[in-house]
Amino acid sequence: MDLFTSQIDSTQNILPKDGIVNYFGPILNKEKADFYFQQLLDHMPWEHDVVQMFGKQIVTKRKVAWFGDEPFKYTYSKNTKKASIWTPELLEIKELVEKQTHEAFNSCLLNLYHTGEEGMGWHSDDEKELKQHGAIASLSLGSERKFAFKHKTTKEKTELFLDHGSLLLMKGETQEYWHHRLPPTKKVNTARINLTFRTIIRKT
Ligand SMILES: O=C(O)CCC(=O)C(=O)O
Numbered sequence: 418m419d420l421f422t423s424q425i426d427s428t429q430n431i432l433p434k435d436g437i438v439n440y441f442g443p444i445l446n447k448e449k450a451d452f453y454f455q456q457l458l459d460h461m462p463w464e465h466d467v468v469q470m471f472g473k474q475i476v477t478k479r480k481v482a483w484f485g486d487e488p489f490k491y492t493y494s495k496n497t498k499k500a501s502i503w504t505p506e507l508l509e510i511k512e513l514v515e516k517q518t519h520e521a522f523n524s525c526l527l528n529l530y531h532t533g534e535e536g537m538g539w540h541s542d543d544e545k546e547l548k549q550h551g552a553i554a555s556l557s558l559g560s561e562r563k564f565a566f567k568h569k570t571t572k573e574k575t576e577l578f579l580d581h582g583s584l585l586l587m588k589g590e591t592q593e594y595w596h597h598r599l600p601p602t603k604k605v606n607t608a609r610i611n612l613t614f615r616t617i618i619r620k621t
């Protein structure tokens with residue numbers, strides 16, 4: 418193990434309280450991370466997202482794609498989407514993420530940020546379709562970006578950089594007590610793809 422990787426402790430909680438966030442650093446080597454980045458960039462059915470802002474529907478520059486075990490329906494910002502079924506590449510990545518985290522996931526939301534000027538505002542991943550206190554694993558590909566957490570009541574902040582091929586895991590009460598965001602930046606001119614693996618509650 419080299420000095421760089423040995424400095425990342427994936428068992429360390431990067432939140433001071435009210436939730437658990439672990440940063441694993443890169444779990445893919447550069448060659449594999451470059452390969453998946455290009456594959457996903459070229460072959461995902463990318464669509465602009467629609468979000469609710471000050472009571473209005475806004476079409477984002479950022480694009481999304483959504484996959485799952487089944488054609489799950491998922492509603493956020495008053496917008497209902499239907500999941501596509503996993504591609505072979507996404508299944509490979511999902512298995513890798515599950516092995517690292519010892520968690521299981523049944524869906525994935527992918528985000529494509531074309532440049533640093535695209536980001537995602539403060540939110541928590543607490544939609545009613547998601548398993549309560551379920552783990553969310555976030556794999557980053559492409560340009561390195563800052564990611565931030567802010568406590569909903571105390572406003573404490575924690576920030577970190579998400580590297581090419583890296584994995585972040587949010588679990589426990591994280592979504593209940595913390596917001597997170599991907600701040601926009603003028604310092605980055607290249608694209609980033611993020612995959613967030615989640616658990617959707619199956620309706621019986
Ligand atoms: O791009 C990221 O790192 C975060 C994405 C995110 O928070 C989400 O999709 O809910």
Ligand SMILES: [Fe+2]
Pocket residue numbers: 540541542597
């Ligand atoms: Fe999120």
